[in-house]
Amino acid sequence: MKLSDRFNKGKTLVSFEIFPPKQTVTLESIFKTTEGLQTLNPDFTSITYGAGGSASDRTIETADKIKNTYGVEALAHLTCINSHKDDIDLMLNQLQAHNIENILAMRGDYPINKNNDKGRENTYQYAKDLIAHIKSNHDFCIAAAAYPEGHPECPDLNTDLLHLKEKVNSGTDFLITQMFFDNAIFYDFLDRIKQVNITIPVSAGIMPLLNSKQVGRIKGLCGASIPKPLQNIIEKYEHSSLDFEKAGIEYACSQITDLVANQVDGIHLYTMNKLEQSKTIIQQTNLR
Ligand SMILES: NC(=O)C1=CN([C@@H]2O[C@H](COP(=O)(O)OP(=O)(O)OC[C@H]3O[C@@H](n4cnc5c(N)ncnc54)[C@H](O)[C@@H]3O)[C@@H](O)[C@H]2O)C=CC1
Numbered sequence: 054m055k056l057s058d059r060f061n062k063g064k065t066l067v068s069f070e071i072f073p074p075k076q077t078v079t080l081e082s083i084f085k086t087t088e089g090l091q092t093l094n095p096d097f098t099s100i101t102y103g104a105g106g107s108a109s110d111r112t113i114e115t116a117d118k119i120k121n122t123y124g125v126e127a128l129a130h131l132t133c134i135n136s137h138k139d140d141i142d143l144m145l146n147q148l149q150a151h152n153i154e155n156i157l158a159m160r161g162d163y164p165i166n167k168n169n170d171k172g173r174e175n176t177y178q179y180a181k182d183l184i185a186h187i188k189s190n191h192d193f194c195i196a197a198a199a200y201p202e203g204h205p206e207c208p209d210l211n212t213d214l215l216h217l218k219e220k221v222n223s224g225t226d227f228l229i230t231q232m233f234f235d236n237a238i239f240y241d242f243l244d245r246i247k248q249v250n251i252t253i254p255v256s257a258g259i260m261p262l263l264n265s266k267q268v269g270r271i272k273g274l275c276g277a278s279i280p281k282p283l284q285n286i287i288e289k290y291e292h293s294s295l296d297f298e299k300a301g302i303e304y305a306c307s308q309i310t311d312l313v314a315n316q317v318d319g320i321h322l323y324t325m326n327k328l329e330q331s332k333t334i335i336q337q338t339n340l341r
């Protein structure tokens with residue numbers, strides 16, 4: 054099923070993001086997590102592609118399992134900056150052969166400590182180029198990433214908004230946001246996209262902060278601002294991992310409860326393959 058058909062039915066969709074297993078471990082080792090998450094009956098599960106150093110060649114296998122074994126709609130991530138155009142078509146054809154109907158089309162992160170490949174031939178430079186290609190040559194529902202606080206490489210919010218508008222016009226069916234920790238920033242983003250007539254559904258990306266190590270990592274990935282109440286949790290529980298996790302889960306729950314009360318289109322939970330913590334969040338917020 055194309056996910057665009059699931060939105061706009063008057064209820065907030067719930068989705069999970071998972072990583073495929075690293076090359077060094079077996080596929081089965083994470084299927085306990087994967088399977089456990091699917092029993093929570095999300096509207097869809099997205100599977101990353103090369104995120105945080107995970108193996109990109111396992112995205113298809115994992116998406117196949119989600120869709121064809123567990124019967125949950127799969128959204129396969131696909132990035133373009135480091136891939137030859139032919140490899141992208143190969144990947145898209147394989148996904149289609151596995152009945153995967155939904156793609157999260159992104160540019161991708163530049164590899165850390167390597168010269169970035171800007172200007173390389175036979176790759177798509179921006180997500181909008183990948184999206185236009187998929188739209189004209191394949192038949193998928195296409196999601197794209199959106200940045201309530203602006204993308205870190207973009208000089209200002211207005212320019213980023215214009216880039217988002219172009220990306221939507223190139224064939225995006227719905228958006229998933231980068232993580233944010235202050236709902237006011239998200240509501241402001243919804244107002245701003247409305248002003249440029251972006252009307253497709255937007256799922257709110259929620260990352261539960263579960264340990265102090267994650268904080269620096271997340272800053273590096275996206276520079277999301279940390280509001281005072283969350284900063285207080287980070288400082289108070291820096292040396293107490295169990296309390297940190299508990300407070301982080303509570304914080305994510307309070308964000309979600311407020312978003313659902315405001316009838317957002319979707320909640321996209323960055324699970325980091327953490328089964329028990331994700332379960333707690335879904336149950337405490339009465340999402341399932
Ligand atoms: N769920 C996930 O896995 C998520 C991953 N990301 C990562 O964020 C990164 C960015 O990916 P996308 O958002 O797909 O990239 P994008 O191609 O939409 O945008 C990337 C940057 O290029 C700029 N840009 C876009 N069009 C431009 C143009 N015509 N001229 C000049 N600059 C332009 C944008 O403002 C932005 O700063 C990727 O690393 C992606 O993997 C971000 C959010 C969620």
Ligand SMILES: Nc1nc(=O)c2c([nH]1)NC[C@@H]1CN(c3ccc(C(=O)N[C@@H](CCC(=O)O)C(=O)O)cc3)CN21
Nearest residue numbers: 101103104105106162231232267270271274275323325
């Ligand atoms: N720029 C960007 N790139 C991404 O790949 C990405 C985003 N943003 N935002 C949304 C999600 C969140 N992602 C994340 C978030 C955190 C880690 C992280 O903390 N990784 C740890 C390992 C964690 C583990 O294996 O449990 C690390 O040390 O790399 C990785 C990817 C992937 N996605």
